[in-house]
Amino acid sequence: MKIFIIRRLLLFFPTLIVISLLAFIISINAPGDPLDIMMNASSKSTDGGTSMNTNQANTKDFWRKKLGLNLPLFYFGIKSLAEPDTLYKIFDNEERIALERLLNRYGDWEYIQKYYHSIITLSDTLSNLNNSKNIEDPNFKIDLSNTMNDIHILKLSYDDFAILNIIDRINGFIKSYPQLPATIKDQFQELKINYSSIKTNAAKWKNYIPSITFHGFNNQYHRWLFGDASTGTKGLIRGDFCISYTTKQPISEIIYRRLGWTMFFSLTSIILAYCISIPIGIKAATKKGKLFDRFTSIILFVLFSIPTFWMATLLLMTLANPDVIKLFKASGVQPAEGFSTGMNLWDKIMASFPYLVLPTICYTYSSFAFISRSMKVAMVETLSLDFIRTARAKGLQEHIIIYKHAFINSLFPIINLIATLLPSIISGSIILESIFSIPGMGTETIAAIDAKNYPMIVAIFTLTGFLTITGFLISDILFKIIDPRIDFDK
Amino acid sequence: MKNIDLITIKTNKPAPSFRWRQFKKNKPAYISCFILVILLFIALFSPIIANQEPLYVSYKGHTFFPAFSWQKSYQITDAKTGVIERLQLDITDWKRLPCDHILFALIPYSPGKKDYDNTNYKSPFEQQDFMDVNHTIVAMPIHFRHWMGTNKTGEDVLAGIIHGTQISMTVGIFAMLIASVIGLFLGCIAGYFGDAGLSSTRGMFWMLIIGLFFGSYYSFQMRFYDLEDALATSLTSFCIQALVSIGIFAFILFIFYRLGKLMDKIPFLNRSVSIPADSVINKVIEVLSSLPNIILIITIAAITKRSLWNVAIIIGLTSWTMIARQIRSEILRIRELEYIAAARTMGFSSFRILFFHALPNALGPAMVYIAFGIAGAIIIESSLSFLNIGVPLDTVSWGRLLNEGREQFSAWWLVIFPGFFIFLTVTTFNLIGEGIQDAMNSKHRS
Secondary structure (H helix, E strand, O other): OHHHHHHHHHHHHHHHHHHHHHHHHHHHHOOOOHHHHHHHHHHOOOOOOOOOOHHHHHHHHHHHHHHOOOOOOOOEEEEEOOOOOOHHHOOOHHHHHHHHHHHHHHOOHHHHHHHHHHHHHHHHHHHHHHHHOOOOOHHHHHHHHHHHHHHHHHHHOOOHHHHHHHHHHHHHHHHHOOOOOHHHHHHHHHHHHHHHHHHHOOOHHHHHOEEEEEOOOOOHHHHHHHOEOOOOEOOHHHOOOOEOOOOOOEHHHHHHHHHHHHHHHHHHHHHHHHHHHHHHHHHHHHOOOOHHHHHHHHHHHHHHHOOHHHHHHHHHHHHEOOOOOEOOOOOOOOOOOOOOOOOOHHHHHHHHHHHHHHHHHHHHHHHHHHHHHHHHHHHHHHHOOHHHHHHHHHOOOHHHHHHHHHHHHHHHHHHHHHHHHHHHHHHHHHHHHHHHOOOOHHHHHHHHHHOOOHHHHHHHHHHHHHHHHHHHHHHHHHHHHHOOOOOOOO | OHHHHHHHHHHHOOHHHHHHHHHHHOHHHHHHHHHHHHHHHHHHOHHHHEOOOOOEEEEOOEEEOHHHOOOOEEEEEOOOOOOEEEEEOOOOOHHHOOOOEEEOOOEOOOOOOEOHHHOOOOOOOOOOEEEOOOOOEEEOOHHHOOOOOEOOOOEEHHHHHHHHHHHHHHHHHHHHHHHHHHHHHHHHHHHHHOOOOOEEEHHHHHHHHHHHHHHHHHHHHOOHHHHHHHHHHOHHHHHHHHHHHHHHHHHHHHHHHHHHHHHOOOOHHHOEEEOOHHHHHHHHHHHHHOOOHHHHHHHHHHHOOOOHHHHHHHHHHHOOHHHHHHHHHHHHHHOOOHHHHHHHHOOOOHHHHHHHHHHHHHHHHHHHHHHHHHHHHHHHHHHHHHHOOOOOOOOOOHHHHHHHHHHOOOOOHHHHHHHHHHHHHHHHHHHHHHHHHHHHHOOOOO
């Protein structure tokens, strides 16, 4: 038994690591610069990202340090000799990809780096010009902002033709305004020279030599997983899921607030499903081939095949529609105006009852169909075993045979189903909660996807993954305790 | 003992036809096969069944086949006056074109194209409007009727459902194609070779590992952007680039294989090591199957580019574990059978025995999970489009139509019809899966 638990735990931790790795890979591959999303989410006033005032830059720096985005990604990295160790320090995803593509084509980082820096200096001088001087000429103002936009695009472009095109346009701008300061002209000349020197000094061979670099423990993954004392994060392992981009609150707090309703519906539906389906399964198994069995098996099969979101929409359309029957409420979990003062618990339950019926039905019916079918199969199998025949031969009464002998023995596979049901109900909650507007994890997920709040999505994924594998672990161990004959290796 | 074995071999021989007879006895499953054929037919020919562009049109003495042509527009020169007229296929108002002959598709509407006379949720039963050639509103002629009503913007629901069939079927089948390729391959390796069957020398082992590293580096990591660009342009160019990558990979692996052969001559490196294929693959399956599938799919679909192929690939990559498990246990059983031993004594190579002799007999049980898997993939695809995650915004699919119905419950046709088609397709695949399962489990009565 001990050996079994140890072996089972040995599988538990690699799975955890895989989940955390997957979540991490997903979070770093999320499109866009996380800080831009964060700034956009908090301020809502976007100015194209081209001109950024110092205040915003400082906030960005603050959050970058706080979120640890200035660190390398992982313990080690496999890349080509051409790629420098410090590429991760370019924060904007798209800019980094553009540089990587340039590297992939030309292979010499030294010149590409020079080119990149010259773009940045030119863009800085132009934005200074834009901010500081009172420009009277409206045409010049428009052209200047267009050029700054061009430079922003230049940072993201990697195609030779596109780059030359943009350089041409900037050239036209500089030529048409001779009153521009000389520094801008010099910087632009430097940019042009740097770009052509990338092409002349191309060293594509460097791409063909792979190299492995080690970054040590001071990397984003390690920090995300174990936390970092200097910035006060506790890490995933101690329940810190980073900060929500939209509200800047710790995600663990948001999830903690939202978990209640999801767990309420999941647990209620599991309990209900078991209470209804076990008697039905037993009855169908004992009357195998009779009318009841055939009738229930058709109904159960149909229920099993109906997609939950169709069922939910149908129920809403028929039972919560003012034009047809308005028995139940369509959205929310309690009266929108809140409970009136002086209500006791029973009144509260009765007040929110019409809100809870339809979601509970939708949460329950598919797992109910699944459990009933499994119960029937297990029961039929047990009833055909020898010890049942012996019991019958002994002259035991039928209900004792069924409930005392067969029932107990066919319960094991049904109990084991909880482990698979719980995660599927939690994932199903994403759809159901958004249909019924239940303030749970599911609606939070959808909101996070809409707002590109990636840490939230990743946190929910990690949490459900953790719940799933813990469920499997507990059910396997319970199963081994209940039925020691079972051997999971076979 | 020998006699008994002979008998089982004899009765084993007509196995496929026996299974098929058993399957046919299962009436719901048998009927489902016909429904499946109809659904596949609709999916395959959806651009011809529902299309606003006519199948055949004869206009001013010229003959065209707009629904079948790849051209974007036609140029017509009037023989008498010499006036050049351009007909742009997708915006021409075919229903009011003064042409000599015209043959419309069965459903003369395309998905996502608006009928401005019937906006704002026209019911299938209520009076539908039609603007005739003289621009007066008349009652809808029977062959232009919206048989399943319209949505808010006046798009035909039936046309959407017919094209949705294509989308769901494509995603379901493509996802399961990926899943079964991975599942069959890994399941076969794990089941046939076990932990001791795959063995090589130390030199070969290390050379192959180094070869795998270099192969994946040169063919995938270095060519990553080439592959990405090709995927952005077209599917065919992506296939070509992917083939080039796979070719480079195979070539590098081959070089290291030859190097490994050379290494075998060195005494220390030619000791034998066995690769525990079964345990490794089993662990991978266990880890993958304990991940929360739907959340994983939703998460990845939310951050990747909106594309149906992406959705199908994600579903395929996450749902191969059941197939692999099933194939593994089948191959474990089959490899002990006598005909495999006979094939071994005849000196066939392991891979030939595995893929040409053992695998065909193990396919039946795997078919069960492939059928269930297609049903699951279709449900996931329609849930994603219902939630508007991962599926392109302009794709008209069942889930999308159902989502539109959610906004206006009085438009019951937007809820009933798409939902029913999802239900029908899912049930069809589930019934076929159950039918195969029953047929496989039924015992011979010889």
